[in-house]
Amino acid sequence: MIETSARLLRLLTLLQARGLWTGAELAERLEVTARTLRRDVDRLRSLGYPVRSSTGVAGGYQLGAGASLPPLLLEDDEALAVALGLRTAAAGPVTGVEEPALRALAKLEQVLPARLERRVNALHAAVAPLYHDGPRVQAGILSALAGACRNHERVAFRYGDRQGRPSQRHVEPHGLVHTGSRWYLVAWDEDRDDWRTFRVDRIEGKVAEGRRFTPRPIPEGDAAAYVSRSVASRPYPYVARVVFHAPRSRVAQRVSPLGGYLQSIDDERCRLETGAHSLDLLAMHITLVGEAFEVEEPIELVHALDRLAKRMRGAVRCSAGSRKRNP
Numbered sequence: 001m002i003e004t005s006a007r008l009l010r011l012l013t014l015l016q017a018r019g020l021w022t023g024a025e026l027a028e029r030l031e032v033t034a035r036t037l038r039r040d041v042d043r044l045r046s047l048g049y050p051v052r053s054s055t056g057v058a059g060g061y062q063l064g065a066g067a068s069l070p071p072l073l074l075e076d077d078e079a080l081a082v083a084l085g086l087r088t089a090a091a092g093p094v095t096g097v098e099e100p101a102l103r104a105l106a107k108l109e110q111v112l113p114a115r116l117e118r119r120v121n122a123l124h125a126a127v128a129p130l131y132h133d134g135p136r137v138q139a140g141i142l143s144a145l146a147g148a149c150r151n152h153e154r155v156a157f158r159y160g161d162r163q164g165r166p167s168q169r170h171v172e173p174h175g176l177v178h179t180g181s182r183w184y185l186v187a188w189d190e191d192r193d194d195w196r197t198f199r200v201d202r203i204e205g206k207v208a209e210g211r212r213f214t215p216r217p218i219p220e221g222d223a224a225a226y227v228s229r230s231v232a233s234r235p236y237p238y239v240a241r242v243v244f245h246a247p248r249s250r251v252a253q254r255v256s257p258l259g260g261y262l263q264s265i266d267d268e269r270c271r272l273e274t275g276a277h278s279l280d281l282l283a284m285h286i287t288l289v290g291e292a293f294e295v296e297e298p299i300e301l302v303h304a305l306d307r308l309a310k311r312m313r314g315a316v317r318c319s320a321g322s323r324k325r326n327p
Contacts, residue, residue, distance in 0.1 A: 004040075007032070011040050012049065015063040016107050019151030020212070022060040050111065065111055076116060083108055083120045087139040098178040105139075106146040135201035137183050142176070142200060144207040145185055149173045154190070154210035160202045171196070172213045175223030179231075179257045186223040188216055195219055197230045229261040229273075236275030240282050241296040243271050244289065254289045271296075279304035 007030055014021060014029055027037045041051050041061060052064040086108065089101035109117065121140075148155045152172075159169045171187035178184075183200035195218075220226040244251050248262055248270035255262055260274030272289075276282040283304040286293060295301050 004043075008040055008043055011037075012044060012063075015044075015049075015051065015061065016110070017150070019110075019147065019153070020060045020062045026061060063110060065113060079108070079112065080116055080119055083112060083116070087120070087143075099176065102142060102146050102176065103150075105143055106150060109143055110147070135182060135199070137201050141203055141207055142183065144209070145173055145200065145203075146176055148207070148209055149175055152212050152215055154213055155187075156208045156210060157206075158204040159198060160204060166204065169198070170210075171198070172216070174215060174218055176200070177224050177227040177257075179227065181258070184227045186218060186226055195226070197227055224257065225261075228257045231258050231261075237277060238279055238282055238298070238301075239273070239275040240286070240298065240301050241271060241273050242286055242293050242301075243269055243296060244291045244293045245269055246291040251289060251291060254291075259285065280308070283308045 010030060011026065014026060023034055023037060027034050030037065030040075032040070041053070044051050050064045051061055053059070053061050083105065086101045086105040089098065112120070145155065147153075154170065154172055156168065156170045158166050160166050170190045171185075172190065173185055173187045175186045176183060177186065185198040185200055185203075187196060187198060188194075189196040218226055220229050243265065245268065247267060248264040251270050251272070252262055255272060255274075260272045263271050263273075265271055272286070274282070274285065276285060279300055282301055286301075287305070287308065295305070
């Protein structure tokens, strides 16, 4: 009995982790026969979990929305508060909770009854947060993209470029990344046959979901690293490579994901690739990290650092002279 209960919890976890599973996939994960799997699915249904099944090539099992919430020990008003809080956290300024909140929101909205979803949408539209640190992102679009990433479903949407020119895009979404001020979607662009990052605040209208796809390996190893590298390699007029004589973990505390691509060399050194619209800005940005460093390229950055150092020394001399004259 204990083994059966543990298997049911494992089955429920799998169904919540992805939108659609084939019977063969679930049986393999649980190490049971197809007959045992069907019995376990029936047990979940008897407990109130709305497990749907379909046949055919695209068939399988999925956890759907029912007439009431499955037994999660949440009353309607509690579920409403949780969903509203998760939406607020996903789009809010608190660092470190955005992506976990979005994942939890995708799981909750998958089984949220329609009557509660309407109330959540109405409350979210009526609540205006005082803070705003970056472009506004619609929670509905974030939730749809998170679900598509989790379920490996193609999506189509209308996207505006830097000049505001719209175009229809068809992509395979692989991950969402929050940089502290913006949300980015990492996806394989089917129209351009290449990887792209999309700013979620530039996605317009409804996100249309499509057929499933097989995930591809993301460049740089994961979505966060790819976004960092993509932002750092934007067409800046000045791009630099700098080696810091400090561990990557320490330097990363002073360099935001949008501030450049940071790569570990060894336990005591790391390399930063970053860009800016002027050499002076590059010099200040690198100096503010507060660690010893050396410039790999370009040599013009060394000259900019020399000019900055002379200005600093001049300011120190003037300030020291001012204190002597005005004790």
